[in-house]
Amino acid sequence: METDTDALRSLTDRYKADPESVYHTWFIGSEARLKAFRSIRRGVAGVVEDIQARRFPNDFKGSSLEFVLGCITEQKQVFEGAAHPFYWKPKLRIPDIYENEANKQAFGRFLYACLNATDSLSVEKEILKLAGQRIKGLGPAVANILYFLHPTAFPPFNTAMVNGFNAVFGAKKKLGDWESYLEMRETLTQANGALGVLSKDLGAFAGLLFDVGVGKLAADGELAGELSLARERIEAVRRKRHEEVEKDLAETREHTRVQHQLVKLGRALGYDVSVARNDRSASCEGTALGYHCLECLPDLGLPPEVHQTVDLIDVLWLHQGEPRIACAFEVEKSTSIYSGMLRLADMALSLPGKEEHLYLVAPRSREREILEQLRRPMFQRHDEFALSYLFFEDLDRHLDSLCLLGGDRRVLDKLACRCGEDITPRP
Structure with missing residues (x-):
């Protein structure tokens, strides 16, 4: 793992040295980023209250959820387009949290549980519960909300970051898949901890992946090869834990x-x-x-x-x-x-x-x-x-x-x- 860490550190050093990188322009150079956490947490609580009181509308526009995603997309480049998955698309009837009351309540329970969770395993269980609901059109774009609730445990998630992850770690992850997101999170968290040169706030590492994903920062093939084996080991451990969590959830549901x-x-x-x-x-x-x-x-x-x-x-x-x-x-x-x-x-x-x-x-x-x-x-x-x-x-x-x-x-x-x-x- 030491060789893997050395290879990744070289890429990280270039990321931190570039004054125009996401690290400088957003992560440490934006006061709006820090102010957003409190606003978004308060906004998520408002979404939960609206769903519980059954006053959440049947459209994204004008809803308390629009306010939350507005706060997130104000973070500019890294979260550009974060609101799009939540727009109500009448022809496709997605995401199905506006017209379907049961799905709406399930989404509210998920946000409430994540808002009040004190450890990452509890949030992961809630993610698996939400995924098990199979709510049409509601995928890991929700991770952009999770990041502002638990920034040291759950990274944001978008196309550029997935592309950057695949380039850095020699992977083939897909965008709209909760399983891919959880595997990425596991690898990213362990790699960030092993590096020890970026913030514990996973936004810093996510910014690195973003810069690679949009082509601003190059990750060479040798690095991807060295990190691919480490990623596979990490994912094997995560899959085993995933099975244990799924079993625990099934037993809880039966109880x-x-x-x-x-x-x-x-x-x-x-x-x-x-x-x-x-x-x-x-x-x-x-x-x-x-x-x-x-x-x-x-x-x-x-x-x-x-x-x-x-x-x-x-x-x-x-x-x-x-x-x-x-x-x-x-x-x-x-x-x-x-x-x-x-x-x-x-x-x-x-x-x-x-x-x-x-x-x-x-x-x-x-x-x-x-x-x-x-x-x-x-x-x-x-x-x-x-x-x-x-x-x-x-x-x-x-x-x-x-x-x-x-x-x-x-x-x-x-x-x-x-x-x-x-x-x-x-x-």
Whole structure:
């Protein structure tokens, strides 16, 4: 990597020495660049507010998004044309964030999450969520907004920069592809860190790629050859992490979906419902989990530290208008079965009486694992709390019938297996 860094440093030295380079004319020579960060952050918050309040228009013109892109395109050469991908094109019906309300809300949730994210991995997850929505016409041009929210983690993105990247690193990246953008970001970030001569703000390195891409700065073929192998190694690591993030996102979506089912069932049976504090903003079927639930967990007469633990249980059903728990559910798609069961047991042992019913909810494929944990002495205290388990598959199959025909929580008795009744897997 040292040879690679030496080769790139020569190009960087020429970039910094040229008084007419982007580095001098925009990155360090423009007060407007620094002023733009605050304006754009404030503008993105305005876009989110407009989408949430359903006052975001069905056209780019006159929208709060136009203001944000206006602030970005004022940065002149580097961001020239940054607004074009967001113009409403009626014949193509793209980008489809103006007429399609679901897509509009998804875009709003993405901007809100990125605006409030504190680490790059969280933003990358949001990018993959947005890409998974397959919103027609909405691609990595959004990265130009991301740059002004997280300048040390996400570079801007345009045709010239992609061309410059391909020339410098011997690559063949495409413009309208989020995957290409994330691979470029990984390589660029690592190369910038290894160089250590440009700012941590990725705008400096993006400016170098821009100058190469427009032909102002030449990158020779030998440099591209030396850097190509390093880029391939970096991208292999990024692809592996991408797979892990995608798997994590899929598991999170499944966890949220099951929570949504339990919320729906609890409300249909006449209970007040509380969702784990850290999950209330998670969305399923276009609606936040906490939307139809209690705004906060009522005072249950518990010590503060126990109350905080109970407030993190996935779903609670409470007797309507009373601070009494009827049922508690922990959803475990792939996380520790033991930790979920322990949270339920701790809550039950901290509450007076024995009125609440505790359920572990998991895929049928994890039943043997559940039964192994149920054999622990901690969960054999049947005189102190009742612990049962439900399967995802049974909820999927019977949810509508349970909502329609159930009178109270006893409707679950036909589906649930209770600890102590049978410690052998069911067929």
